[in-house]
Amino acid sequence: xxxxxxxxxxxxxxxxxxxxxxxxxxxxxxxxxxxxxxxxxxxxxxxxxxxxxxxxxxxxxxxxxxxxxxxxxxxxxxxxxxxxxxxxxxxxxxxxxxxxxxxxxxxxxxxxxxxxxxxxxxxxxxxxxxxxxxxxxxxxxxxxxxxxxxxxxxxxxxxxxxxxxxxxxxxxxxxxxxxxxxxxxxxxxxxxxxxxxxxxxxxxxxxxxxxxxxxxxxxxxxxxxxxxxxxxxxxxxxxxxxxxxxxxxxxxxxxxxxxxxxxxxxxxxxxxxxxxxxxxxxxxxxxxxxxxxxxxxxxxxxxxxxxxxxxxxxxxxxxxxxxxxxxxxxxxxxxxxxxxxxxxxxxxxxxxxxxxxxxxxxxxxxxxxxxxxxxxxxxxxxxxxxxxxxxxxxxxxxxxxxxxxx
Amino acid sequence: xxxxxxxxxxxxxxxxxxxxxxxxxxxxxxxxxxxxxxxxxxxxxxxxxxxxxxxxxxxxxxxxxxxxxxxxxxxxxxxxxxxxxxxxxxxxxxxxxxxxxxxxxxxxxxxxxxxxxxxxxxxxxxxxxxxxxxxxxxxxxxxxxxxxxxxxxxxxxxxxxxxxxxxxxxxxxxxxxxxxxxxxxxxxxxxxxxxxxxxxxxxxxxxxxxxxxxxxxxxxxxxxxxxxxxxxxxxxxxxxxxxxxxxxxxxxxxxxxxxxxxxxxxxxxxxxxxxxxxxxxxxxxxxxxxxxxxxxxxxxxxxxxxxxxxxxxxxxxxxxxxxxxxxxxxxxxxxxxxxxxxxxxxxxxxxxxxxxxxxxxxxxxxxxxxxxxxxxxxxxxxxxxxxxxxxxxxxxxxxxxxxxxx
Numbered sequence: 001x002x003x004x005x006x007x008x009x010x011x012x013x014x015x016x017x018x019x020x021x022x023x024x025x026x027x028x029x030x031x032x033x034x035x036x037x038x039x040x041x042x043x044x045x046x047x048x049x050x051x052x053x054x055x056x057x058x059x060x061x062x063x064x065x066x067x068x069x070x071x072x073x074x075x076x077x078x079x080x081x082x083x084x085x086x087x088x089x090x091x092x093x094x095x096x097x098x099x100x101x102x103x104x105x106x107x108x109x110x111x112x113x114x115x116x117x118x119x120x121x122x123x124x125x126x127x128x129x130x131x132x133x134x135x136x137x138x139x140x141x142x143x144x145x146x147x148x149x150x151x152x153x154x155x156x157x158x159x160x161x162x163x164x165x166x167x168x169x170x171x172x173x174x175x176x177x178x179x180x181x182x183x184x185x186x187x188x189x190x191x192x193x194x195x196x197x198x199x200x201x202x203x204x205x206x207x208x209x210x211x212x213x214x215x216x217x218x219x220x221x222x223x224x225x226x227x228x229x230x231x232x233x234x235x236x237x238x239x240x241x242x243x244x245x246x247x248x249x250x251x252x253x254x255x256x257x258x259x260x261x262x263x264x265x266x267x268x269x270x271x272x273x274x275x276x277x278x279x280x281x282x283x284x285x286x287x288x289x290x291x292x293x294x295x296x297x298x299x300x301x302x303x304x305x306x307x308x309x310x311x312x313x314x315x316x317x318x319x320x321x322x323x324x325x326x327x328x329x330x331x332x333x334x335x336x337x338x339x340x341x342x343x344x345x346x347x348x349x350x351x352x353x354x355x356x357x358x359x360x361x362x363x364x365x366x367x368x369x370x371x372x373x374x375x376x377x378x379x380x381x382x383x384x385x386x387x388x389x390x391x392x393x394x395x396x397x398x399x400x401x402x403x404x405x406x
Numbered sequence: 407x408x409x410x411x412x413x414x415x416x417x418x419x420x421x422x423x424x425x426x427x428x429x430x431x432x433x434x435x436x437x438x439x440x441x442x443x444x445x446x447x448x449x450x451x452x453x454x455x456x457x458x459x460x461x462x463x464x465x466x467x468x469x470x471x472x473x474x475x476x477x478x479x480x481x482x483x484x485x486x487x488x489x490x491x492x493x494x495x496x497x498x499x500x501x502x503x504x505x506x507x508x509x510x511x512x513x514x515x516x517x518x519x520x521x522x523x524x525x526x527x528x529x530x531x532x533x534x535x536x537x538x539x540x541x542x543x544x545x546x547x548x549x550x551x552x553x554x555x556x557x558x559x560x561x562x563x564x565x566x567x568x569x570x571x572x573x574x575x576x577x578x579x580x581x582x583x584x585x586x587x588x589x590x591x592x593x594x595x596x597x598x599x600x601x602x603x604x605x606x607x608x609x610x611x612x613x614x615x616x617x618x619x620x621x622x623x624x625x626x627x628x629x630x631x632x633x634x635x636x637x638x639x640x641x642x643x644x645x646x647x648x649x650x651x652x653x654x655x656x657x658x659x660x661x662x663x664x665x666x667x668x669x670x671x672x673x674x675x676x677x678x679x680x681x682x683x684x685x686x687x688x689x690x691x692x693x694x695x696x697x698x699x700x701x702x703x704x705x706x707x708x709x710x711x712x713x714x715x716x717x718x719x720x721x722x723x724x725x726x727x728x729x730x731x732x733x734x735x736x737x738x739x740x741x742x743x744x745x746x747x748x749x750x751x752x753x754x755x756x757x758x759x760x761x762x763x764x765x766x767x768x769x770x771x772x773x774x775x776x777x778x779x780x781x782x783x784x785x786x787x788x789x790x791x792x793x794x795x796x797x798x799x800x801x802x803x804x805x806x807x808x809x810x811x812x
Contacts, residue, residue: 160603163604163605190534
């Protein structure tokens, strides 16, 4: 069984400049609205259309400077900002000030330890402890300020506190802006598996202030770009080509170009999520490179590599395998490799990984349903992919053999 | 602001016998289907209509004897039965056998300690531990076998495991059959408050085998009957009068009469839930007697009295207060007291409770939103009630004074 999806099938027009990219017509699932660029006014807004759970993603510079936009999405008179020890000294005061402006909202805060190793139920309880200690009721709003871990934990806390309170996301990493802020996946890890305890829960809005990227370390920035490249590869050839042309501006964190990259990524993810909110089919294509990547993350030990770094190598391997299968012409794998390298992302498998390690770890991958390993592989012209178990296993072995260090 | 609700407004016909009660026409929210009474075939089915989350409640004798009905609602090929140490020796084998029949479903089990004091996140983790240890995937079904605590915990575990798996309820107490099995409220307690962490999550079906009531202790049985009386008082005068006529048969646990009582209770709750799934308005009326009752439960220490016992006294106090306010004629309070007494439920406030204790504990009640205590009080003819803060506080003081032991 194959799940095939191409951006052209969704009516995304061919575009050739960042300007045109911005005003791209998206006929379903997502509405992109142009708006004037000024302080505290978003340069772009992506509406994630999910019926009565539809919400906007505001993207732009200086959005945290004024509180109007944020407060519009806080319906009650209390809020709990959840952040971590790294982000708190940088942006917590600014967010508390934005929420407190006008004096109508009582703002509480909780600062969690930073890192994936703290994404567990014990740390989650600190959010509930604080909320109850501050006597926050069902009308309160939980505000996630940070990267993917904070977003996932705060979202699950919001889904579960008194059976569900309001939720707003303020992502401060590229990864959180282009990936975890869209789709409603929330949760924590269990010792036996990542994200094993969680909920699908949508925010009332996502506020992406691109100014927060100024403090993001280079490795973190590049890691997020791996997901941006992914959207181009799985369904949006025009976006991939736009990235090829704008890679220098993206690496220089040029404000307008960064806004466009985040916007287009969110549009792509939002479309896929709208088609498949609970991950039955096409949503799996968002995991391009992730099966190889998860094996690398696990194989070298979590925390050694950033998620996007592992996904980068995973995408290189998926593109290589697709080419060996004869499903793409050779330019696709080469261009994928070139673009990821320009983003300073790793494209080689770490030394410690053997073929056996890959095979063992990929076998337990969640996607290995009913004993058959399904992979997302590229197929046809740039921007096309399939999610399939229908491939020659010898080709997978060839790819592993080619990439594992001898 | 008052939220008024009467059964007549929902088109429930006047009926005068258990037979007629069974075939009552319910034009909205709920469909009651007659079906033949035979082993493993439900004597009654209540459809809880919630759009794409609509599910049936099957009620009858011998439903656990055959597994067809149960397995119809287990879509994958694995199930995890969650129960407690009290229920496991009585019914776990029977449920495992019913699920395993035919050999298509791998059945895992987890037995939790019994009691409200174990309804917490630590014990909840045992369910996740077991599910992961048994490698249960997203297509699995969690089956709750037990009373309200097991139902609430298993439901929340099902809502959260891998962001949501299938859920089936097999309640074994009257309380769970007529109250917690309808409405989708799931969750666990936090040291700072009951049910503070949870989700709204609907089961795929509820299977009420009335044979399981044969092992239910008398106090537990009576406690559940308090909620049955409640449905009559808040919105269904005909049901209240039917209970008055059938109280002896109910106390004798007469099979057919018990089925009718559970069915009509579920219909009433399902209608209210369909009108107000997330508890914005009329759903609050289900808490008749609960504000007084919670104060009693907390005042004497949780676990001393059963929930329904505290609610029984709470309903007596609410009826008394309604009469003092002149909102009902005196027969309503008297009939309420008489019926509860016939069910062997307590109708007097425990000795340790003072007026001050009541006032302090009622003030922190969740319903005390914005500093104004709102109560569910009876109003008008039997079967009518309001949820209101608009009452003379001196009358509340009079009721407290009348019921507290001198």
